[in-house]
Amino acid sequence: ETGVTQTPRHLVMGMTNKKSLKCEQHLGHNAMYWYKQSAKKPLELMFVYSLEERVENNSVPSRFSPECPNSSHLFLHLHTLQPEDSALYLCASSQAWLVDLGDDGYTFGSGTRLTVV
Amino acid sequence: QKEVEQNSGPLSVPEGAIASLNCTYSDRGSQSFFWYRQYSGKSPELIMFIYSNGDKEDGRFTAQLNKASQYVSLLIRDSQPSDSATYLCAVKSNNDMRFGAGTRLTVKP
Numbered sequence: 001e002t003g004v005t006q007t008p009r010h011l012v013m014g015m016t017n018k019k020s021l022k023c024e025q026h027l028g029h030n031a032m033y034w035y036k037q038s039a040k041k042p043l044e045l046m047f048v049y050s051l052e053e054r055v056e057n058n059s060v061p062s063r064f065s066p067e068c069p070n071s072s073h074l075f076l077h078l079h080t081l082q083p084e085d086s087a088l089y090l091c092a093s094s095q096a097w098l099v100d101l102g103d104d105g106y107t108f109g110s111g112t113r114l115t116v117v
Numbered sequence: 118q119k120e121v122e123q124n125s126g127p128l129s130v131p132e133g134a135i136a137s138l139n140c141t142y143s144d145r146g147s148q149s150f151f152w153y154r155q156y157s158g159k160s161p162e163l164i165m166f167i168y169s170n171g172d173k174e175d176g177r178f179t180a181q182l183n184k185a186s187q188y189v190s191l192l193i194r195d196s197q198p199s200d201s202a203t204y205l206c207a208v209k210s211n212n213d214m215r216f217g218a219g220t221r222l223t224v225k226p
Contacts, residue, residue, distance in 0.1 A: 090161070
């Protein structure tokens with residue numbers, strides 16, 4: 001497999017459920033990200049991991065819990081979500097988080113479409 | 118608040134025309150600028166980046182950057198129906214990548 005893969009592609013969960021989203025990158029990148037994409041809104045950065053260390057947490061509610069066991073894998077653990085958490089959750093990776101180069105764009109996974117009922 | 122603004126569209130152009138997509142940003146310290154294409158139901162895909170003032174061309178795509186005006190644009194020449202997608206502008210300042218909400222482009226045959 002190549003690039004950034006996310007599973008599952010679709011997830012429907014009740015507000016009392018616990019589930020996890022998985023992301024895996026095969027690019028040898030050192031930084032990984034979780035983004036939330038809601039309709040008509042800009043991508044919202046949730047978490048940043050650089051070399052397996054969390055370096056940014058943008059005031060995300062504690063019902064979202066990230067985990068980065070190694071530089072290739074990233075998880076987002078979900079529990080007691082709300083209907084407004086329904087969105088597309090995108091994982092991305094880049095060569096590095098601290099960069100001076102201009103061309104360090106992100107490679108995105110295909111996303112997990114989450115519906116909270 | 119660091120903002121990246123785009124016209125949400127939809128922008129509709131006929132096949133073969135030039136599509137012009139615009140983006141403004143508020144942080145003068147921004148260093149790198151990116152354009153992503155996102156097809157409906159798919160993830161964003163990087164198509165261009167630019168970090169120096171002026172134009173950068175790649176095939177049918179040209180990115181234009183004007184740091185004094187805090188403005189970046191994407192021109193698509195000879196637009197094709199397959200170019201129909203949402204185009205996201207992203208601006209990087211230090212280690213913070215901020216995205217616009219995207220402009221939806223429709224190219225009509």
